[in-house]
Amino acid sequence: MALGGLLMLVSPSLATAQLPTLGDGSSIASGAERRLGDRIARQLYRDPDYVDDPMLVDYVQRIWDPLVAAARARGDLTPELEERFAWRILLGRDRTINAFALPGGYLGLHSGLIGITATADEVASVMAHELSHVTQRHIARMEEQQGRSMPMMVAAMVLGALAASKNPHAASALMTGGMAVTAQNQLNFSRDMEREADRVGYGVMTQAGFDGRGFVSMFAKLQQASRINDNGSFPYLRSHPLTTERIADMQSRLQLGGDDAAAAGGADRSSGGAVRPATADALAPGAVPAASPAPVRVPSAGTGPSMSPAAGMPSDAAPSLPAVTVRAHGPGADGGGPGPLEHALMAARARVLGNPGVDVLRDWAAEPAGRSFGSLPAARRAASLYAAAMAHSRQGDYPAARTAAAQLAALVASDPGAARQARLLAAEVALEARRPADALQALGPMPSAMARPELLLWVRAVDQQPGNVPDPAGTAGANGGAGASPAMVPDRAAGTRAEAAQRLRTWVALHPRDATAWQSLGTLYRALGQPLHAVRADAEAQVALLDYAAAVDRFRAGQELVRRGMPGGVDHMEASIVDSRLREVEQMRKDWDADAKKEKY
Numbered sequence: 001m002a003l004g005g006l007l008m009l010v011s012p013s014l015a016t017a018q019l020p021t022l023g024d025g026s027s028i029a030s031g032a033e034r035r036l037g038d039r040i041a042r043q044l045y046r047d048p049d050y051v052d053d054p055m056l057v058d059y060v061q062r063i064w065d066p067l068v069a070a071a072r073a074r075g076d077l078t079p080e081l082e083e084r085f086a087w088r089i090l091l092g093r094d095r096t097i098n099a100f101a102l103p104g105g106y107l108g109l110h111s112g113l114i115g116i117t118a119t120a121d122e123v124a125s126v127m128a129h130e131l132s133h134v135t136q137r138h139i140a141r142m143e144e145q146q147g148r149s150m151p152m153m154v155a156a157m158v159l160g161a162l163a164a165s166k167n168p169h170a171a172s173a174l175m176t177g178g179m180a181v182t183a184q185n186q187l188n189f190s191r192d193m194e195r196e197a198d199r200v201g202y203g204v205m206t207q208a209g210f211d212g213r214g215f216v217s218m219f220a221k222l223q224q225a226s227r228i229n230d231n232g233s234f235p236y237l238r239s240h241p242l243t244t245e246r247i248a249d250m251q252s253r254l255q256l257g258g259d260d261a262a263a264a265g266g267a268d269r270s271s272g273g274a275v276r277p278a279t280a281d282a283l284a285p286g287a288v289p290a291a292s293p294a295p296v297r298v299p300s301a302g303t304g305p306s307m308s309p310a311a312g313m314p315s316d317a318a319p320s321l322p323a324v325t326v327r328a329h330g331p332g333a334d335g336g337g338p339g340p341l342e343h344a345l346m347a348a349r350a351r352v353l354g355n356p357g358v359d360v361l362r363d364w365a366a367e368p369a370g371r372s373f374g375s376l377p378a379a380r381r382a383a384s385l386y387a388a389a390m391a392h393s394r395q396g397d398y399p400a401a402r403t404a405a406a407q408l409a410a411l412v413a414s415d416p417g418a419a420r421q422a423r424l425l426a427a428e429v430a431l432e433a434r435r436p437a438d439a440l441q442a443l444g445p446m447p448s449a450m451a452r453p454e455l456l457l458w459v460r461a462v463d464q465q466p467g468n469v470p471d472p473a474g475t476a477g478a479n480g481g482a483g484a485s486p487a488m489v490p491d492r493a494a495g496t497r498a499e500a501a502q503r504l505r506t507w508v509a510l511h512p513r514d515a516t517a518w519q520s521l522g523t524l525y526r527a528l529g530q531p532l533h534a535v536r537a538d539a540e541a542q543v544a545l546l547d548y549a550a551a552v553d554r555f556r557a558g559q560e561l562v563r564r565g566m567p568g569g570v571d572h573m574e575a576s577i578v579d580s581r582l583r584e585v586e587q588m589r590k591d592w593d594a595d596a597k598k599e600k601y
Contacts (some may be wrong), residue, residue: 030084033137035595037086037104042546044090044108045515051093051111052516053353054453055424059346060089060109060127062338063120067128070208076135076200081105085134088513095354097222099126101133114350116221120338121205121214128201128208136196198246202253215250223247342417344379345408345425348387352394365391368404382412389425398433405429427457436464446495452514455507459520462500463527497524501533508540515544532561532574539581548589555582 044050068087071077085105092098095112102108107130117123198215206212223244338346352364364387367373373381385408392401405426412418423442430438439461446458504521508514522537539554558578562570 030080034084034086034104037102037106038546039596040102041086041088041090041104041106044092045545045547047092049093051091051353053091053349054456054516055421055428056111056114056346056349056353057089057091058451058453059338059342060091060114060123063124064089064107064127064131066208066210067124067131067204070204071131071135074203074207076132076204081135093353093355095351095356099130101130105134107131107134111350111354115347115354117343117347118217119211119214119340120343121211122218122221123214123343124205124208124210125201125215125218128205128210129197130201132197132200132204133193136193136200195246195249198249199253202250212250212254216247216254219247219250339415339417341379341382341412341415342421344383345386345412345418345421348383349390352387352390358395361391361394364388365395365397365400365404368407378411382408382418385411386421386425389429393429393432398429398435401429401433402426402438424453424457427461431457431460431464434464436461436466439464440495450503452507452517455503456516456520458495459500459504459524462495462497463520463524497528500524501528512540513544515541518544530571531566532558532571532578535561536574536578536581539578539585543585543588548585548592551585552582552589555585558582 068077072082087105088107090102090106090108092108092110094110095115096110097113097116098108098110099113100108107127109126113126114123202212202215205214352361356364364384366388367384368381368388373384376384385404389401389404389408392398392404405422409419409422409426412422423444426442427439430436430442439457443454443458443461446454450458501521501524504517504524508517508521511517518537518541522534522541525531525534525537535554535558539551539558542548542551542554555578558575559582562575562578
């Protein structure tokens with residue numbers, strides 16, 4: 001399911017979802033397009049390769065949000081589309097280089113694509129391209145084009161049937177020729193849409209503050225990665241323009257400046273308007289700058305010992321690691337935007353999440369001990385240490401993982417974005433080793449308002465603490481409502497399960513489609529002895545995953561708990577919420593089934 005180096009309009013390879021029939025109208029209403037996207041997304045949520053990795057999802061979200069804001073400011077994103085569409089990112093645990101736009105505002109990214117990028121600008125170019133497929137309504141327009149092509153195909157088949165009585169060969173030629181013309185028209189239309197997505201996407205990413213050269217360098221990587229399976233022959237039979245053609249188009253836009261680049265200043269907003277040069281330190285592991293003739297090396301399950309996780313080269317030793325400062329790229333870099341050092345860490349994380357083989361993990365774990373390790377650029381050393389810590393942790397060698405994480409923290413201490421990722425990694429390693437106190441220490445004091453990665457890791461650490469004991473006086477505050485268990489206090493002032501549940505409850509009130517947060521909340525409620533709250537959280541998680549049948553089942557289980565009664569009494573407020581939500585979700589399921597029946601016929 002590899003993309004072969006070209007971004008596809010729709011290629012949801014996380015699951016073998018069947019596209020429902022769109023009907024015979026000339027176009028799709030935005031509501032119908034959203035329902036179609038929801039159906040595909042539900043299949044992707046069920047796929048084992050779908051992953052909600054808090055750190056990586058948070059990273060790409062910080063790239064995505066400025067792009068959506070720029071599309072809104074340009075007028076590409078209308079208020080109707082913004083309200084009706086989902087605007088959600090689906091991350092796939094897949095080493096292939098792929099991204100896709102789905103109907104209804106869903107964006108899919110494979111970890112393999114993030115893993116080969118050198119800067120946040122390159123990721124932004126992919127996301128801006130796919131965002132433009134959605135804002136330009138290419139799904140609806142393609143259906144309209146297919147509707148116009150259908151009469152030509154039908155006419156060819158009718159003529160073929162009439163000619164069959166006289167000359168069977170002529171009949172076959174007529175029918176085949178008619179279908180070929182129709183297919184060619186659709187391919188031409190698809191190529192036009194790809195060019196439009198490139199043009200609009202370039203304007204969106206530059207207006208969002210990203211460097212437009214990310215488009216060129218990303219196309220170069222895609223072209224290099226596709227050479228194994230694609231020699232560039234017969235470009236007129238392809239649904240995408242030839243990559244060299246797209247590179248030339250983007251280079252001409254860069255040289256001319258373009259209206260969109262001028263609107264954005266054609267420069268890095270975080271560096272006083274100076275155009276950002278590409279730097280060697282900004283290179284992600286395994287990536288090369290666009291101007292380099294060297295081929296891109298993409299790690300895979302079959303990569304042997306010669307593949308370095310940080311540089312695509314063998315390494316032999318690890319001298320001392322001085323702290324480094326790398327100038328940040330991306331919009332708002334001085335205000336927390338992704339920089340090249342942070343991007344190098346996230347690219348390394350994406351590669352490890354791609355499930356490489358055991359031999360590759362061992363090589364990555366051994367990389368920082370190589371003799372040439374100290375000669376690598378700072379970003380590559382940081383990426384290598386990050387990958388090594390994750391590789392050690394996945395192999396159960398937690399002391400080595402903690403050592404690599406500590407070295408990483410010392411190396412990137414002067415870069416705020418990278419230092420944050422190092423703290424999150426240290427906490428994650430500690431939690432995998434069942435050392436919640438170390439995780440809480442790595443996270444540091446938790447503010448009242450947490451970002452999602454910090455919140456989810458902190459909740460896990462609080463839940464893992466073995467020192468949680470009942471607090472009969474309720475000094476920690478019982479936040480579970482009537483009938484809740486006594487508050488819990490730990491043997492150290494690091495938070496209680498009741499406090500964690502309250503924070504998660506506040507979070508899901510603001511982000512009701514966060515299935516992972518709902519699932520964590522259900523786990524906490526079970527530990528607190530609040531089964532009704534736990535069942536409701538499980539049901540809401542299924543609603544977020546668009547599995548309405550499963551959600552109805554869980555809500556009904558909650559009603560059964562209320563009917564049987566519970567020790568300590570029933571929280572009637574929660575029971576009322578369960579009844580109300582059950583009615584709402586049952587209606588959602590009926591509407592879903594009715595739509596499916598219409599599409600079937």
